[in-house]
Each structure stands twice: as structure tokens, then as C-alpha cells.
Amino acid sequence: MFDYEFMVNAFAAASIVAVAASLVGYFLVIRGQTFAGHALSHVGFAGATGAVLIGVPPLAGLLLATVAAGAGMGLLVERFQQRDVAIGIVLAASLGLGLLFLHFFTAYASQATALLFGNVLGVDTQTVFALLVLGLATVGALAVISRPLLFATLQPELAEARGVSLKLVSVLFLVIVALATAASVQIVGILLVFTLMVAPAAAAQRLTIRLWPGLALSVVLALVEAWLGLTLAFYTDWPTSFWITALGAVIYLSAHLGPRRRARLVEAHDGHAHDGHVHGPLPGHHAGPQSQDGLSQLARDTPPKGATTVELEP
Template sequence: MLEYDFMRNAFAAASIVAIVSGSVGYFLVLRGQTFAGHALAHVGFTGATGAFLVGMTPLWGLVLMTVAAGIGMGLLGERLAQRDVAIGIVLALSLGFGLLFLHFYTAFATQATALLFGNVLAVDVGTVWTLLGLGIVSLALLSVISRPLLFASLQPELAEAKGVSLRLYSVLFLAVVALATAECAQIVGVLLVFTLMVGPAAAAQRLTSRVGTGVVLSAALALVEAWAGITLAFYTDWPSSFWITAVSSGVYLATALPRRSGAGHLSRQSIEAVEPLASAVTPPKS
């Protein structure tokens, strides 16, 4: 299987995207913003179609549009009650533009199908290097904001009282999610982003209540699911996106059945561990 260049490129690209999406997805599920990942994927489709119209590479259209939309969502509403409205507004507007771009460029139909459902076996070496660069940037940003982000996610009132800007970290995090979504769309398509962004993270949170372990486990599950999906696609000649989705769903269902005590939510020790983290960013207000 690995004697073919396109298979080596597929495994390399899937590995990069799986690690990034698994890590970012853990915080996405933890913060209850899975709808944001879904919306950003559709926004990315609009960016890709627009990129074709102006002669750009679809991947960069995905990146630019999703990052802009992610920042917009963060600015429009940082509170949980406001997020659905903000995300819905951005999603509706982006889909409208997507339809407009397809109206002007109907020859994009074949490429649009690949973008919607993904085709990891068509990834070339240049795309692998681009994904690696974007992955490094995404993980670097996530590592910088992870501590105050976790504090703001678990205890937002206390974090805000200690001077942590909930809106700032919401904007920064959604920008990271946007980058991860753009990468993930290259592997499973914009319609199946939930496969690698949400499935492994949700399964990891059912298996462990510790944050550090959960992030590593989420990335590991995403990596195994991506590898398994590509391998099954090679030997069955079925779409790789289908297999990745099927494996991810199977793993989540397997973790959901044996409901363990304490799994599925963060332990009190995990919550108490992040309480002093805000002072590392901004000292408490007097």
C-alpha cells in the first residue's frame, strides 16, 4: 500500500490533520461549540468557491474565509446564549454567497463535490507541506491560549472576575478552530468535518475526565481513525471519507455503551487545577 506516492501523501496529510483536529476538537466539545465547527466548514465551502472565481487555490480560500468567519463569530457573541444567533447569522450569509459563486461558475460542480465530501487520496506533496505549516501554526496558537481558555471554559464567571477577557479568548479560539476546519475539509470534506473535529474528542471525554490525558487521547483516536479509514478505502475501493466517518462513529458508540462513573465530564480536581491559571495571564482585579 505504501509503495504508491499518493498513499504516502494521503497518510502524511491525514496524520497532520488528525492530530490538529483531535487537539482543537477537544476544546471545541468542552466549550459546547460544536455547532461553530459545523458552521465554519460550510463557510469554508463559500471561501473555496470564491477562490476559484478569482483564480486562487481553494485551500487558501478555505483558510481566509473560515478565519474571517471565526473571528466574526467570536466578536458577535462570547456568551453561550448569544453564540447560536451569531453563528446562525454568519452561516446564513456565507451560504448565500456560496450559492451566488456557484451561479457564476457552474463549471466548478465536479470540484465542489470533492470539496464537500473530501478526497484525501488526491492530496499532493505541496498540499501536505501547506497542511504541515498550518498545523504547526494551529497547535502553537492553541498551546499559547490553552490555559486561560480552559479556565474561561470551565469557570467563566471566576475567570472574568480575575481579568480574563472571555471575548478575546473566544475570538482567538475560534480563529484556531477555523484553521483546523480548513485543514480537516481537505481530508473528509466540509460536510463531514464533525468526523475528525468532534467524534474523537467526544469519545475521549467519555473515556477520561482529565484534560491533558483527554487532549492526547482525542488526537490519538483521530489519528487511528484516519489511518484505518484510508487503509480500508485502499483495500475495498470505497470512499475514504466514508470509512473514516464509519470508524469514528463506531469508536464513539463503543465508548458510549460502557458508561463509566466519572467519565463524560471533568473531575473536580481538574476544575480546581485551572483556577489559578488566570493569574498567569492577567493579575486579579483589585
């Protein structure tokens, strides 16, 4: 299998994207912003097809559109009470705009198919290096803002009181999501971007509510999903995107149907269920943001809307 250069490139590209997408996806899950990530991929379709229309490389249009949309969502979406409705309208409008662009240049239908469903087996060495740069930029930027991002996610009111700009954190994070989305599209396509960005992260969060083990598990599951999907595609001649998506569904369902032992231990400790909120400290305990482990004590009884359970203690 590795005697073929296209398979070596495919494994390299899929590995880069799996790591970046799964790390970003984990924060998407705990912040309850997975729908926003899905919408960004559709905005990218409009940007990529628009770029083809004017003779610009699709990746350039994809990056520009997703980054601009990510920044815009971070600035504006919080003003809407029904933010999912607003994001859904943007999603549908972007997909329609992309189809309109394709209407004028039907000769690029094959490129549209690759954008929609991915074409990892067609990745060349130059694209692998481009994805490497994009992946490093994504992970590096996420590392830079990880501490204020965690603080703002776990306890936004306290974070704001201590000088953290929630809007700036939101904008920067969604720009990072846009970078990860642009990279993921190269592997699984716009319509299936969830399979690498959200499925491993959601499964990892289901299996452990501790931050660092959860992040590591998310990366491992995404790599397994990508590598096994490529291997099955090579030997069966079925589409790679199908296998990666199917494996993502199996991983998530397996994790979802299994017991959440850590959550049950916490429930036994304090007597109430922990699905759908961030677990905070015992009454009377206080802590500041002096360390990342200390951030676990900042989550109290009112988590961000749509957030999920996570612990940061070692």
C-alpha cells in the same frame, strides 16, 4: 500500499490533520461550541468557491473566510441570547452563497465535490507541506492560549475577575478552530468535518474526564480513524470520507454506550450526577491559577452553558 506515492501523501496529510483537529476538537467539546465549528466549515465553502470564481487558490479563500468568520463569531455571537440560531443562519447562508458562486462557474463542479466531501487521495507533496505548516500553526497557537482558555472555560467569572479577557480568548480560540477546519476540509470535506474534529474528542471525553489523558486519547482515536479509513478505502475502492466518517460514528457510539467508570466513582463520592457540568472542588477548598493542575479547583457549581465534564488533576 505504501509503494504508491499518493498513499504516502494521503497518510501524511491525514495524520497531520487528525492530530490538529482532534486537539482543537477536544476544547470545542468541553466548551460546548461544536456547532460553531460546524458553521465555520460552511463559511469556508463560500470562501473557497468565491476564490475559485475570482481565480484565487481555493485554500486561500477557505482560510480567509474561516478565520474572518471565527473572529466575527468570537466578537459578536455572545451578544445574542439565541446564539445557536444566529450560528445556524450563518451556516445556511454561507452554504447558499457557495452554491451561488458555483452557479456562475459550473466548470468547477469537480472542485466543489472535493470541497464538500474531501479528496485526500488527490493530495500532492506541496499540499502536504502546506497542511504541515497549517497544523503546526494550529497546535502551536492552541498551546499558547491553553492556560487562559482552560481558565475561561472552567470558571469564566473568576477568570474575568482575575484579568482574563473572555472575549479575546473566545476570538483567539475560534480563529484556531478556523485553522483546524481549513485543514480538515482537505481530508474529509466541508460536510463531514465533524468526523475528525468532534467524534474522537467526544469519544475521548466520554471515556475519561481527565484533561491530559483525554487529549492523548482524542489524538489516538483520530489517528486510528484516519489510518484505518485510508486502508479500508485502498482495499475496497470505497470513498475514503465514507470510511473515516463510519469509523468516527462507531468509535463515538462504542464510547457512548460503554460505562463512564470515572464519572461513577465521582458520583459515588459526592452523591450527584456529573453529566453536563464541570466537576469542581469540595466545599471550602480554594485555589488560584498558579498551575494548570490547580485549574481543576477553579470549576465550581456554575459551568459555562453547554460545557461538559472535565478534570485537570493528574
